[in-house]
Amino acid sequence: MKKIKSIIIIVLVGAAGFAYALPPNDYFADRETMTGESGTASGSNMGATLEDGEPDYSNSNTVWWSWTPTTSGSYEFDTFGSTFDTYLAIFTGNSVSSLSYVAANNNADSTVQSLICLEVVAG
Numbered sequence: 001m002k003k004i005k006s007i008i009i010i011v012l013v014g015a016a017g018f019a020y021a022l023p024p025n026d027y028f029a030d031r032e033t034m035t036g037e038s039g040t041a042s043g044s045n046m047g048a049t050l051e052d053g054e055p056d057y058s059n060s061n062t063v064w065w066s067w068t069p070t071t072s073g074s075y076e077f078d079t080f081g082s083t084f085d086t087y088l089a090i091f092t093g094n095s096v097s098s099l100s101y102v103a104a105n106n107n108a109d110s111t112v113q114s115l116i117c118l119e120v121v122a123g
Helices: none
Strands: 007-013 032-034 062-067 073-078 086-092 100-106 115-120
Touching: 073 086, 086 115, 100 115
Parallel strands: 032 062
Antiparallel strands: 007 062, 007 086, 073 115, 086 100
C-alpha cells in the first residue's frame, strides 16, 4: 500500500443542465479541511466548475476537501449513502496544478458509489 502524509480529496458527481451557485469548496484554494480519525463530510458539486490546471479524471465538476492524518494506519474514504452516482479521487500536493495522483474509484462493489482504502502516515 502507498504511504502518504497529507491528502487532497476530490468528489465528483453528475449534475448538469441547471444553474446553481458555486459551492464553497469549488476551488482547490477553498477546499474544506476535514479533521479527526473518522467523520462525515457532505456537500454538493451542483454549480461547481473545472478549475484551470486541475487534474481531469472524470470530465466532471469538482469539489475539494483536505485531510492530514494524526495517526498512521489504514483508512477508508467512501461515498456510500449517496443517492446518486459518485466518483472519488485522492491526490497529494499544495497547488491544483502540481497535484500527485494517489487513487480513484468509481462504482465500488457494484454500486454507483465510490470507495478508496489507503495506508497513511501521520503527518
